[in-house]
Amino acid sequence: MRHFLSVNQLRVEEIYSILETAEDYRNKPVNLNKQLFAANLFFEPSTRTKMSFIVAQRKLGLEILDFHSESSSVLKGESLYDTARTFESIGSNLLIVRHHSDSWFEELDDRISIPVINAGAGKEEHPTQCMLDLLTIYQEFGTIEGLKVVIVGDIKHSRVARSNAFALRKLGADVHLCAAPGFEDDELDFPYISIDEAVEICDVVILLRIQHERHLHKAETSDYLQLYGLTKERERKMKNQAIILHPAPINRGVEIDTDLVECGRSRIFKQMENGVFVRMAIMMTVLNEWGIINNENNFKACKTLAAN
Numbered sequence: 001m002r003h004f005l006s007v008n009q010l011r012v013e014e015i016y017s018i019l020e021t022a023e024d025y026r027n028k029p030v031n032l033n034k035q036l037f038a039a040n041l042f043f044e045p046s047t048r049t050k051m052s053f054i055v056a057q058r059k060l061g062l063e064i065l066d067f068h069s070e071s072s073s074v075l076k077g078e079s080l081y082d083t084a085r086t087f088e089s090i091g092s093n094l095l096i097v098r099h100h101s102d103s104w105f106e107e108l109d110d111r112i113s114i115p116v117i118n119a120g121a122g123k124e125e126h127p128t129q130c131m132l133d134l135l136t137i138y139q140e141f142g143t144i145e146g147l148k149v150v151i152v153g154d155i156k157h158s159r160v161a162r163s164n165a166f167a168l169r170k171l172g173a174d175v176h177l178c179a180a181p182g183f184e185d186d187e188l189d190f191p192y193i194s195i196d197e198a199v200e201i202c203d204v205v206i207l208l209r210i211q212h213e214r215h216l217h218k219a220e221t222s223d224y225l226q227l228y229g230l231t232k233e234r235e236r237k238m239k240n241q242a243i244i245l246h247p248a249p250i251n252r253g254v255e256i257d258t259d260l261v262e263c264g265r266s267r268i269f270k271q272m273e274n275g276v277f278v279r280m281a282i283m284m285t286v287l288n289e290w291g292i293i294n295n296e297n298n299f300k301a302c303k304t305l306a307a308n
Ligand code: NCD
Pocket: 048, 049, 120, 126, 129, 159, 160, 208, 209, 247, 248, 249
């Protein structure tokens, strides 16, 4: 039985199966019609990921166990493992976890008997964001293979950069990175290009926020937009069909000119919309894979996974 921890763990056809299932859910309501509980264990701030999980859970008819680490027994020293085991014991059927540790799932992995979905692990992984980014790109171009994609920003401290770079490469995209000095990550084996080259050659530009909370010293940002960000002048040099993605939160005027946030080629709010359907598809896939639900007519993903 697999927890949903990284897009890396999925085969290419499993990735596409989840994307197709997400697309189905956009047009066709689906409800589990069964009392199942999902617990959202967010140990780090979140607006989009947490709220879109909640919308996705409500659409599926899941009962939500909300959790606020700042008013929980975590303040009394309770560990992530003991918190997760508590939710398992009181009847949760699914855990959604976001935690500042890069490898929090090692603490749970084989010791938890209900499925766990990774909603963010330190600077390492953000697989549900990655899946919604893949869906947004796939919707736009009908393929991911052969597309030139650049991920721009604080690569060194971004879990979105890591998850997306590996998944996009797995699906055949030509992935480049672009970072201000000090924001590169030598452990990532992808070519670096400048922002000026990136805007001219790429089909997809994925912008990232500077991850100040993971820096020892606050980075100076007064000239960041002009030197490394997406200015209006650079946007004009992008290819006709090229699109802009950003996982948000956005720091307007830092990594992107504020006027570009909702420009014609921005898919930033589309990404958020897609996040609900992708998270529905991911939850249905793991619940099915764990045998917690068994409703093949409701979604395609289960058929592919069951065939393995
Ligand atoms: C991202 C995250 O939390 O990693 N946000 C998100 O989930 N949409 C990106 C970020 O915080 O910069």
